[in-house]
Amino acid sequence: MREKTRTVKEFVLMREKTRTVLFWFILMQPFLDLYWFYHGKLADMLPFTLPTIIRIAAVFVIFCMFFSQKQNWQKLGRDKWLIVYLVLLIVYSIVHLIHVKNFNSVNPTDYGYSTVSEIFYLIRMGMPLLVIFFTKELHFTKEQFRYVIEGISGLFSFTIVISNLFVISLRSYETGPISANIFEWFFNPNIGYSHMASKGFFNFANMVSALFFMLVPLMLYFLFNHFNWKTVTLNVVQALAMIELGTKVALIGLIGGVIIGILLYAFHLFIVRDVKKSGKALLVALLIEAGALAIIPFGPAVQRYNYEKLLAQQSDNSLTQAKQELTNGLKKYPTGQKRKEFLTDFIAEHYQDYALNKKFITKSYPYKYDPEFWLKIMNEPGTARMQNRHVEQAMLDQVVKTNNNELDKLLGISYTRETNIFNLERDFTSQIYSLGWIGMLLFIGPYVVIMLYALFKWLTDRSKQTYLISSMLLSIAFMLFAAFMSGNVMDFLTASFILAFTQGSLLAAVNEKKLF
Numbered sequence: 001m002r003e004k005t006r007t008v009k010e011f012v013l014m015r016e017k018t019r020t021v022l023f024w025f026i027l028m029q030p031f032l033d034l035y036w037f038y039h040g041k042l043a044d045m046l047p048f049t050l051p052t053i054i055r056i057a058a059v060f061v062i063f064c065m066f067f068s069q070k071q072n073w074q075k076l077g078r079d080k081w082l083i084v085y086l087v088l089l090i091v092y093s094i095v096h097l098i099h100v101k102n103f104n105s106v107n108p109t110d111y112g113y114s115t116v117s118e119i120f121y122l123i124r125m126g127m128p129l130l131v132i133f134f135t136k137e138l139h140f141t142k143e144q145f146r147y148v149i150e151g152i153s154g155l156f157s158f159t160i161v162i163s164n165l166f167v168i169s170l171r172s173y174e175t176g177p178i179s180a181n182i183f184e185w186f187f188n189p190n191i192g193y194s195h196m197a198s199k200g201f202f203n204f205a206n207m208v209s210a211l212f213f214m215l216v217p218l219m220l221y222f223l224f225n226h227f228n229w230k231t232v233t234l235n236v237v238q239a240l241a242m243i244e245l246g247t248k249v250a251l252i253g254l255i256g257g258v259i260i261g262i263l264l265y266a267f268h269l270f271i272v273r274d275v276k277k278s279g280k281a282l283l284v285a286l287l288i289e290a291g292a293l294a295i296i297p298f299g300p301a302v303q304r305y306n307y308e309k310l311l312a313q314q315s316d317n318s319l320t321q322a323k324q325e326l327t328n329g330l331k332k333y334p335t336g337q338k339r340k341e342f343l344t345d346f347i348a349e350h351y352q353d354y355a356l357n358k359k360f361i362t363k364s365y366p367y368k369y370d371p372e373f374w375l376k377i378m379n380e381p382g383t384a385r386m387q388n389r390h391v392e393q394a395m396l397d398q399v400v401k402t403n404n405n406e407l408d409k410l411l412g413i414s415y416t417r418e419t420n421i422f423n424l425e426r427d428f429t430s431q432i433y434s435l436g437w438i439g440m441l442l443f444i445g446p447y448v449v450i451m452l453y454a455l456f457k458w459l460t461d462r463s464k465q466t467y468l469i470s471s472m473l474l475s476i477a478f479m480l481f482a483a484f485m486s487g488n489v490m491d492f493l494t495a496s497f498i499l500a501f502t503q504g505s506l507l508a509a510v511n512e513k514k515l516f
Helices: 003-027 050-065 069-079 082-101 115-138 142-163 180-187 204-227 227-244 248-272 279-298 300-317 320-332 335-351 360-365 371-378 388-403 415-421 430-443 445-459 469-485 493-511
Strands: none
Touching: 003 050, 003 115, 003 142, 003 388, 003 493, 050 115, 050 180, 069 082, 069 493, 082 430, 115 415, 115 430, 115 445, 115 493, 142 204, 142 493, 180 279, 204 227, 204 248, 204 279, 204 469, 204 493, 227 248, 227 279, 227 320, 248 279, 248 300, 248 469, 279 300, 320 335, 320 415, 360 388, 371 388, 388 415, 388 430, 415 430, 415 469, 430 445, 445 493, 469 493
């Protein structure tokens, strides 16, 4: 009996320690997303980026701590569906690596493919799935969940807002620091959106935008459920940070997210009736919405939209001479090597007139190898040529067409090739190119399946229709929507780990008789 009691105590103690390590690991994600870890000397110091190595080491430590207890191995052994899924992941990964090794392309560098990098990518994609499992099994309390979410929001938001205030923030678009803070937006309309939009000191503005989009329902939940000066401050500062980021996703996430969040609160107040009326919290939420609507017309998101619309019109209107030169040249050289030489020279001279992204034509899919492809792009309207996602997908389609292998649809062309061409800014579609349909369903599908499973439990079990579970469901839906809209989420560990923590917490909530 004493031996059994001691075993139980050891199990509980190790569980607490493992939960503590995971708690701090998720909370440190903003620090691991600092720009300098991915650019410059820190990025080149090791074969792989330092944050990725730290994350692999941390997940390995959590894995060892969790499975140091025999009870956890026994529980895993009883879960046949999970074992089948793990076997499928391993088998797919081996077949994928064999498939992508041989590839036909017009680019002699084979788009920088590396088997080692591809293996590393598959490991990275699997780590957030482990975090979902660990979070679900370790059962965080409501308070611990709140501390993590509020901590992440505060670290990202305050960094962006303070660095914008002192004009030391990095730009969301292009490189270098911004040129003006938020107060100057109202007095100088000629700053330019790229000099205004601020991402703090983080790596990808799109990723941070998607993360904020996800946090909006949860932060509103804390505002309505734990109304105090801290929750008010965090919500206001996050809203400011989303405006200063200057991305479309952040703009939609703030304006739409707050409205939907208020409606969710109203649903639980009047229909479910599991929350108390909080007029002060509602007033704060409405003021945040009104303030955002007042500031946004002066902000970088609207400035960018107007600039790109004007640039597309100017491009189409000023191409008369270039189009005539192109027509004459193609008539003179209708086929053969001369046509290719003419097109190559023409693109080099006039790509700016057509508002083509220099990185696309020189690095992603070099025009000198396939000028005919870029001729097709140049013949499209200016609004299409300036849609980065459209051109990114067109380049990838051309690469897949050149390889001419039907298995690419199922097994992908590799993440390494895809990102060396250009990382398509549309998750799910991006993973279909890199991993194929099978890989996308195995590595990305679980996030959607978990959300749908939790929604099913919410719809069929009245006890699960709590305000917190509803907020978690909405936040995950927002994140997946943002991932599809802007990309740079599911392949990037900062976002995917925080999403995994939220999904693991949601699974724990809908599967337990008592929440958390």
